[in-house]
Amino acid sequence: MAERYISSDEFKAIIHKLNNYLFIVSGKLEIALQDESLGQKLEDTLKETCRQIEEIKEYIDHSVKVFLESPKQE
Amino acid sequence: MAYKFLVVDDESAIRELFTELLAKEKHEVKSAASAEDGWAMLEKEDFNVVLLDIKLPGASGFDLLQKIKAAKPSSIVIMITGFGYDDSLINKCKDLGCSGYIGKNMSVSQIMNNIKLFINAAKDKQIRSA
Numbered sequence: 001m002a003e004r005y006i007s008s009d010e011f012k013a014i015i016h017k018l019n020n021y022l023f024i025v026s027g028k029l030e031i032a033l034q035d036e037s038l039g040q041k042l043e044d045t046l047k048e049t050c051r052q053i054e055e056i057k058e059y060i061d062h063s064v065k066v067f068l069e070s071p072k073q074e
Numbered sequence: 075m076a077y078k079f080l081v082v083d084d085e086s087a088i089r090e091l092f093t094e095l096l097a098k099e100k101h102e103v104k105s106a107a108s109a110e111d112g113w114a115m116l117e118k119e120d121f122n123v124v125l126l127d128i129k130l131p132g133a134s135g136f137d138l139l140q141k142i143k144a145a146k147p148s149s150i151v152i153m154i155t156g157f158g159y160d161d162s163l164i165n166k167c168k169d170l171g172c173s174g175y176i177g178k179n180m181s182v183s184q185i186m187n188n189i190k191l192f193i194n195a196a197k198d199k200q201i202r203s204a
Binding site for chain 1: 085088091094129179
């Protein structure tokens with residue numbers, strides 16, 4: 001299969017969008033977790049979802065680091 | 075201490091989220107979807123802190139930051155971006171006089187803590203230079 005490339009600007013735009021979505025979702029979850037009337041099961045589910053989002057963020061950060069350290073091509 | 079914030083971001087969900095997060099901490103929050111709308115609001119009323127997205131349709135966050143600092147150099151402006159890894163962007167923000175820089179890759183609690191830290195640092199700086 002032939003390799004395909006995207007430009008730095010396209011890559012940055014994708015990461016920008018992903019981080020926006022994750023920021024919105026994790027923010028909403030954090031606000032929901034402050035609700036004291038949450039049942040234990042729902043609270044556990046939300047906490048686990050927050051943990052998974054943090055993992056996705058770490059993966060994105062790692063991918064960006066790899067991208068930034070990769071050689072530039074004209 | 076409660077502050078009056080202006081949030082400038084083209085994504086409505088981000089504006090709503092910041093409004094909710096800051097209102098929970100008893101701050102007053104208004105928002106604008108573009109640099110032009112943000113400037114129009116800044117001309118009409120005073121804000122203690124501006125949270126400003128770099129990537130905006132029309133004039134950019136950098137353009138508005140320059141305009142704010144030219145009109146009122148002591149303004150506290152914190153820049154936000156979805157791509158928070160770019161040293162040249164961070165340096166440009168600093169050169170233009172922003173009080174701090176947050177990336178949406180940070181966790182929400184990290185962002186809220188950093189906002190507090192940047193405001194306190196900017197206030198200290200204002201007191202020292204008075």
